[in-house]
Amino acid sequence: MEPILQVKDLHVSFQVKGGEVKAVRGMNFEVGKGETVAIVGESGSGKSVTAQTIMRLIPSPPSIIKQGEIIFQGQDLLKKSDKQMESIRGKDIGMIFQDPMTSLNPTIKVGRQITEVLIKHQKMSAGEAKKQAVEMLKLVGIKNAEARFNQYPHEFSGGMRQRVMIAIALACRPSLLIADEPTTALDVTIQAQIMDVMKEMQSRLGTSIILITHDLGVVAGMCDRVIVMYAGEVVETGTKWEIFKNPQHPYTKGLLRSMPRLDQKKGEPLIPIIGTPPDLIKPPLGCPFAARCDQAMKICERIDPSATVFSETHTARCWDLHPMAKEVQSS
Amino acid sequence: MDSNPIKVMPTPVDLTAEDFRKIGTDEKEAEVIQRESISAWRDAWQRLRSNKLAMTALIILGLITLTAIIAPWLIGKIYGYNYYSNDLLYTNKAPSSTHWFGTDDLGRDMFIRTWMGARISLIVGLAAACIDLLIGVIYGGIMGYFGGRVDEIMNKFSEILYSIPYLLVTILLLVVMEPSLGTIILALTITGWINMSWIVRGEIMQLKNREYVLASRSMGAGHGRLLFRHLLPNAVGPIIVTVTLSVPNAIFAEAFLSFLGLGVQAPVASLGSMISDALTGWLYYPWRMLFPAILISLTMLSFNIFGDGLRDALDPKLKK
Amino acid sequence: MSKGKTLIEVEGLKKYFNVGGGNVLKAVNDISFSIAEGETLGLVGESGCGKSTAGRTILRLYEPTAGSVRFNGVDINQLSPKKMKAMRRDMQMIFQDPYASLNPRFTVTDIIGEALDIHGLAGSHAERKKRVEELLDMVGLNPDHATRYPHEFSGGQRQRIGIARALAVNPKFIICDEPISALDVSIQAQVVNLLEDLQDRLGLTYLFIAHDLSMVKHISDRVAVMYLGRIVEMADSEELYANPMHPYTKTLLSAIPIPDPEVEANKKRILLEDTASGPIGKEGAASGGLFDLDNSELVEVSKGHFVSMPKKG
Numbered sequence: 030m031e032p033i034l035q036v037k038d039l040h041v042s043f044q045v046k047g048g049e050v051k052a053v054r055g056m057n058f059e060v061g062k063g064e065t066v067a068i069v070g071e072s073g074s075g076k077s078v079t080a081q082t083i084m085r086l087i088p089s090p091p092s093i094i095k096q097g098e099i100i101f102q103g104q105d106l107l108k109k110s111d112k113q114m115e116s117i118r119g120k121d122i123g124m125i126f127q128d129p130m131t132s133l134n135p136t137i138k139v140g141r142q143i144t145e146v147l148i149k150h151q152k153m154s155a156g157e158a159k160k161q162a163v164e165m166l167k168l169v170g171i172k173n174a175e176a177r178f179n180q181y182p183h184e185f186s187g188g189m190r191q192r193v194m195i196a197i198a199l200a201c202r203p204s205l206l207i208a209d210e211p212t213t214a215l216d217v218t219i220q221a222q223i224m225d226v227m228k229e230m231q232s233r234l235g236t237s238i239i240l241i242t243h244d245l246g247v248v249a250g251m252c253d254r255v256i257v258m259y260a261g262e263v264v265e266t267g268t269k270w271e272i273f274k275n276p277q278h279p280y281t282k283g284l285l286r287s288m289p290r291l292d293q294k295k296g297e298p299l300i301p302i303i304g305t306p307p308d309l310i311k312p313p314l315g316c317p318f319a320a321r322c323d324q325a326m327k328i329c330e331r332i333d334p335s336a337t338v339f340s341e342t343h344t345a346r347c348w349d350l351h352p353m354a355k356e357v358q359s360s
Numbered sequence: 361m362d363s364n365p366i367k368v369m370p371t372p373v374d375l376t377a378e379d380f381r382k383i384g385t386d387e388k389e390a391e392v393i394q395r396e397s398i399s400a401w402r403d404a405w406q407r408l409r410s411n412k413l414a415m416t417a418l419i420i421l422g423l424i425t426l427t428a429i430i431a432p433w434l435i436g437k438i439y440g441y442n443y444y445s446n447d448l449l450y451t452n453k454a455p456s457s458t459h460w461f462g463t464d465d466l467g468r469d470m471f472i473r474t475w476m477g478a479r480i481s482l483i484v485g486l487a488a489a490c491i492d493l494l495i496g497v498i499y500g501g502i503m504g505y506f507g508g509r510v511d512e513i514m515n516k517f518s519e520i521l522y523s524i525p526y527l528l529v530t531i532l533l534l535v536v537m538e539p540s541l542g543t544i545i546l547a548l549t550i551t552g553w554i555n556m557s558w559i560v561r562g563e564i565m566q567l568k569n570r571e572y573v574l575a576s577r578s579m580g581a582g583h584g585r586l587l588f589r590h591l592l593p594n595a596v597g598p599i600i601v602t603v604t605l606s607v608p609n610a611i612f613a614e615a616f617l618s619f620l621g622l623g624v625q626a627p628v629a630s631l632g633s634m635i636s637d638a639l640t641g642w643l644y645y646p647w648r649m650l651f652p653a654i655l656i657s658l659t660m661l662s663f664n665i666f667g668d669g670l671r672d673a674l675d676p677k678l679k680k
Numbered sequence: 681m682s683k684g685k686t687l688i689e690v691e692g693l694k695k696y697f698n699v700g701g702g703n704v705l706k707a708v709n710d711i712s713f714s715i716a717e718g719e720t721l722g723l724v725g726e727s728g729c730g731k732s733t734a735g736r737t738i739l740r741l742y743e744p745t746a747g748s749v750r751f752n753g754v755d756i757n758q759l760s761p762k763k764m765k766a767m768r769r770d771m772q773m774i775f776q777d778p779y780a781s782l783n784p785r786f787t788v789t790d791i792i793g794e795a796l797d798i799h800g801l802a803g804s805h806a807e808r809k810k811r812v813e814e815l816l817d818m819v820g821l822n823p824d825h826a827t828r829y830p831h832e833f834s835g836g837q838r839q840r841i842g843i844a845r846a847l848a849v850n851p852k853f854i855i856c857d858e859p860i861s862a863l864d865v866s867i868q869a870q871v872v873n874l875l876e877d878l879q880d881r882l883g884l885t886y887l888f889i890a891h892d893l894s895m896v897k898h899i900s901d902r903v904a905v906m907y908l909g910r911i912v913e914m915a916d917s918e919e920l921y922a923n924p925m926h927p928y929t930k931t932l933l934s935a936i937p938i939p940d941p942e943v944e945a946n947k948k949r950i951l952l953e954d955t956a957s958g959p960i961g962k963e964g965a966a967s968g969g970l971f972d973l974d975n976s977e978l979v980e981v982s983k984g985h986f987v988s989m990p991k992k993g
Binding site for chain 2: 736739741764765766768769771772773775776777780781782783784785791794795798799829831832842845849
């Protein structure tokens with residue numbers, strides 16, 4: 030599959046009082062055309078920083094992009110000028126954010142917020158833009174689109190606003206949509222609807238999606254491939270089947286074990302992951318998960334493991350997967 | 361669930377079997393906090409200290425205050441003049457080695473008078489700010505904490521007071537009462553506290569719905585504990601900033617009143633009254649206006665810069 | 681219910697807020713339930729359904745508009761301030777936001793020790809310190825961190841501090857108001873296990889308020905589902921999930937994403953039109969919503985399984 034986005038060896042840091050927080054430490058992944066890739070991780074794992082770096086929306090200072098390449102349609106986004114980025118954002122890459130309450134401008138009518146994008150990037154006339162905007166509102170499932178076009182954001186509920194955000198982000202038919210926790214602020218019933226809208230839009234427009242989330246349930250329903258991040262590193266990647274049915278990294282396994290499931294019998298205890306993620310102002314020398322890992326070995330504290338490959342899509346970084354680990358433990 | 365890897369990670373050469381011994385985890389170990397412990401106050405102080413401009417302002421303010429305290433008597437003794445004795449043979453002299461800042465139209469030494477004026481201005485500024493603080497915090501605290509009807513009535517009262525032109529109130533008061541330092545301070549504070557009370561009210565209203573306040577209530581805490589242990593300490597940042605910024609306002613207001621002839625009465629001088637006195641012959645004797653004007657500008661500028669620095673230090677969210 | 685005697689009885693509880701213009705927000709609109717000693721009742725619903733307000737009104741952090749809350753048979757809304765203060769030792773709360781629920785100017789010792797001070801439970805300074813360290817140890821925190829400030833801890837650690845604070849007065853009943861929704865997935869299980877462990881050790885009774893149905897199912901003996909200020913269904917947790925009867929409960933259950941691609945691929949969602957304006961209106965007016973709740977009542981359809989059904993006649 031032809032990748033439309035390749036992130037290569039990305040390192041991003043934040044300058045804070047008392048040092049440098051190494052938020053992303055060597056991120057590598059690809060997104061194929063029409064594919065939905067989930068980046069999963071807990072707060073501070075670097076998933077949102079990665080998304081914002083791709084969009085070049087990350088404020089600098091305090092952030093510093095240390096090294097790496099972000100190749101989008103054959104060009105390195107990190108080498109683009111701010112001006113060039115402006116014409117890529119919204120046109121070739123769309124983005125939706127976590128909080129639909131604050132990501133729309135409250136003083137501008139909803140319709141105009143969509144037409145603005147179209148007029149700017151597609152050079153449409155006002156009339157064409159309006160027609161297209163109403164079309165988009167209909168597509169994302171807003172009833173009475175013509176009337177809603179002239180309303181202000183406060184007249185929309187949270188779920189409706191997120192639909193509008195999707196309409197804005199997809200108005201110019203971008204080839205990539207980055208959704209940063211798009212349903213975290215919404216209720217479950219609304220979340221389900223928004224996920225359906227995103228899937229529907231993807232199948233119509235063929236957009237690739239990067240979904241940033243901490244919710245494994247959403248991932249299972251929505252994505253093709255999953256990237257599991259921990260402490261600024263990718264610890265495991267695979268198709269959703271590989272990740273959910275055959276996880277290899279202790280962190281992925283731990284996450285799945287620690288979540289209660291509706292279809293589980295009562296009385297089964299939860300198995301939590303102990304401790305807290307490392308402070309990335311002083312990242313551990315070895316595997317970042319070692320301090321919380323029940324499989325930890327001496328080597329884990331000393332050297333950060335590289336990837337073991339299980340299939341074309343499935344890789345995991347853990348010393349326990351090394352052949353020597355099995356030999357020693359069985360002896 | 362075992363899978364067979366199709367490609368194994370490269371092995372660093374020096375690995376031994378020993379490296380692959382399990383070490384397990386220690387729950388307590390996994391909860392250790394690495395960063396150094398620091399209170400909110402020390403954190404703010406460190407931020408303030410790293411703000412060079414604000415620290416310079418603070419040092420200048422310190423020097424001005426110190427000089428205003430000691431110059432009129434200590435240096436006056438050595439140097440042999442005071443602020444009120446006139447020498448009609450030595451009127452309107454330019455700065456020289458005997459009179460560092462020159463003399464005024466009555467032959468009084470300008471150096472001592474300028475610092476005496478600074479002292480009066482600072483006293484007025486600080487006293488007014490302190491009174492504003494006291495009344496504003498109590499009044500605003502009650503409004504914000506109790507809310508509802510109490511807040512409505514008290515807030516209406518302060519709004520009415522605020523809507524009366526402040527200059528009118530002040531001038532009336534100064535005409536009715538004996539003009540003195542006390543009267544000026546009273547005149548400045550009669551409406552000056554309102555701003556502070558609104559700031560405190562807003563802060564308290566916002567804070568009282570925080571979960572830690574609810575938590576304290578759910579444990580049975582009374583009004584006193586809630587107000588003095590939880591609410592006011594967390595509102596103290598904006599309060600300090602408001603106080604700091606209200607000092608130059610009061611100094612300026614006093615200078616303005618003195619300039620109109622409503623301020624302190626001769627022979628006592630404030631920086632404002634000195635500038636007013638110097639107005640008559642300022643083209644011929646510019647030093648009479650220059651030194652008090654420089655000092656008042658420097659004082660106000662320093663207070664404002666320092667106040668801004670304090671705001672940034674106490675509320676880092678405002679500034680990235 | 682095989683558990684002990686009834687500890688908490690909530691009857692006809694209402695909490696209306698004045699929102700101006702003669703309108704009231706009926707945040708909690710006539711809810712009734714009881715919780716037995718040692719039992720956990722889960723209260724679930726989406727944002728704005730009134731579940732948090734219900735929790736706060738039960739603890740009398742808000743004065744109720746109508747209804748009663750009885751603790752061990754005593755109506756707490758009739759208590760004098762002095763008796764109420766003593767009663768607060770028995771009823772405590774754990775809050776949602778581990779960042780907003782701890783006073784940033786207090787050290788951990790002062791946060792946990794505050795309840796001891798209010799009720800005069802620690803005679804001396806040393807006694808207070810010892811008790812705080814004991815509590816920290818109980819919730820799995822390092823007592824060496826007692827002099828630190830809340831912002832130095834992670835979310836999960838802060839939530840443990842909040843739990844230690846609630847435990848300081850040896851309460852019998854704790855309202856857990858979304859105690860894990862602000863935490864990371866890998867931390868949630870730690871806190872839930874801690875809460876379950878403490879319940880076993882100290883014989884606590886919980887009202888567990890949350891929007892995460894899978895977690896509620898895990899921790900609760902019984903679950904009540906709230907919608908627009910009312911309880912629409914209440915049953916044993918197994919029963920509720922196996923046999924949901926109210927359409928709202930069904931919608932809610934079908935919307936929860938399950939971390940299993942197989943289940944997700946075969947799932948059928950029941951969608952609900954989002955037309956409810958919320959429970960704001962004139963005091964006497966109908967509160968709207970989808971299910972004509974004004975003319976409904978809770979009916980026991982099978983043992984212990986209550987569903988809101990239209991009133992007959």
